[in-house]
Amino acid sequence: MRVREALLAYLLLPASVAVAQGLQVPHTVPAGKSFEIATHGSGKGALIIVGPGQALRREVQLGTPISFAAGELYSAGHYLVILGEGASADVAEFDVIPDHEAKSLGFLAKPSRLPVNTHNGISGAVYVFDAYRNLITVPMPATLELAGAGSAVQTRIVTTKNGMAWTTLDSAAKESAARFTARVGNISSTRIINQVPGDPCSLSITAKPNGTRLEVQTAPVRDCSGNTIPDGTIVTFIELAGNSQTTVDVPLKQGVATINLPAIPGAKISAASGVVAGNEIRWEGGR
């Protein structure tokens, strides 16, 4: 009869409670939430809760529920609950699960600077944490958004898996400092991505006499999207006259490179920048 009563009592326990001999612990506890552990017996004892994420010890009165306040046990993971020691110890196990409210993000964005019009050139990965820096493992929507001046906003909504979401995006056609933002719930994190002009699209040069020399100048140098190539980009001018060759590297200034070369009749003058070569001029002595 006593066995039957004991079995019945066991079956009537709530499903969310684990029972060791003298301990009743919840199967799971949300991180940072209050909970209770029921004990049986009488007298005093030491109750220990321990796992890789946290350890707690409490001197307790047996036979009374032991309350843990909000914020006492907060690190997600698996825990042992021990009451007493050795062969007579009561041992139970339970899990602390992450809270479901995002409180901080770990946002990795790459790169900080890239050329315009680069397909899938920007990548972002976001890790979602609760208030106690536990990775939130339940799937949740994460919004990853790239917004730059003069460009359409690119938005991706990605569902997190194992606490993480990632995406890739194209850089815009116009140069700008774009804001790359990851957002989960009310929490967001932003990185600045500098979208800079790409390589020169074409190169065109003109020449005119300047005393005994020749002034050679490029037209404004732009990338294939029409963005002005940044100052400092090198344009290489080459003058071929008979067997002699003159090569001069000139940085762009306000989108234009200018050089004075010896005015040698019959000389061939050309320019190049990056992988782009410009037109060739043959100087016929002003004719």
Place this chain on the structure above:
Amino acid sequence: MTRTLALVCGLMITVPGLAGEPAVRVRPADLQGSRPLEKQTETSVVRDYLQSWRSLQEALDQNQAAKLDRDFIGTAREKLGSTIESQGRSGIHTLYTDRSHDLQVVFYSAEGLSIQMIDNVEYEEKVMSKDTVLATRVVHGRFIVVMSPSETRWQVRVFQAGSN
């Protein structure tokens, strides 16, 4: 303690545990379009992760947080360090002995600064007060691990368990 781990790209590899060593199984990476994972990188990540369990074992058994410094960083280092402090205050120490690992890399970030891995692990947890064993349990857990590279090795940044 040195462990030799053979990995062949695209194949599931099981390394049976030698005496005192955990059995290690490495499943093919499931990256779903993130950065491709070179075999050499995967081998290093798995090797360093398994070594981090040795550090964890020693640190939590001896209550010496400094033993975590080589292998743990960020949130993982802070939380384990805090556990060691609490264990010391509570007069206990804990011996974690990993028996088997079933590992799979699930994400490698494009800039190469973050690798996420799932470890279905079996370990023994022995809780002691000085030399008295308070309790022993074998635990089957699913760890989510995030690792990032330092100058010389991969370090564990997130080390979070749930049960199977």
